[in-house]
Amino acid sequence: DAMVIQNPRYQVTQFGKPVTLSCSQTLNHNVMYWYQQKSSQAPKLLFHYYDKDFNNEADTPDNFQSRRPNTSFCFLDIRSPGLGDAAMYLCATSMDSSYEQYFGPGTRLTVT
């Protein structure tokens, strides 16, 4: 089945230690999004790739970076995680001709 895959599902990192979360998709969608979701809150868009073009949200901290080496894969890099970065990180995809976004299962990040 076509799907959005996120690895790992659970990630523990130390304060200040760089961490990378990954997302892959078999939907062949050209747009990929990264969201941060804290407990009992709505998903908050960090940035997205429209094809190879990177679109950053104005309030996304510089500590968060992203890479998209090809259509199928997208990475979220947190350069120096703080305790406040503990959250669920969601990847989503869509086709530019349609607004529907399809989410992966998320990666739960814990910062110790």
Place this chain on the structure above:
Amino acid sequence: GENVEQHPSTLSVQEGDSAVIKCTYSDSASNYFPWYKQELGKGPQLIIDIRSNVGEKKDQRIAVTLNKTAKHFSLHITETQPEDSAVYFCAASIGRGATNKLIFGTGTLLAVQP
């Protein structure tokens, strides 16, 4: 800036009853309104959506209505079952093409009591 308000924040119903969740949006240019269901520890799942050229859409026990004039849209779940218990998010589209994105409501925790 653009925002989406969602009510209620929590909703408890008896199994078999109906549930209604309401959202309002601020950007009159929004033309796509999805609803997502999120179970504990999982990613949001798209359950139904509606576009601005349609006033109502139904899929089995769930339906969505849209009032563009009032900038309101609602999710209706009939004959609720315990497996409907989850957090539901509404969203509204903003932007076009490369800048297209969704603005999410704050979520409704639905509890269906058996």
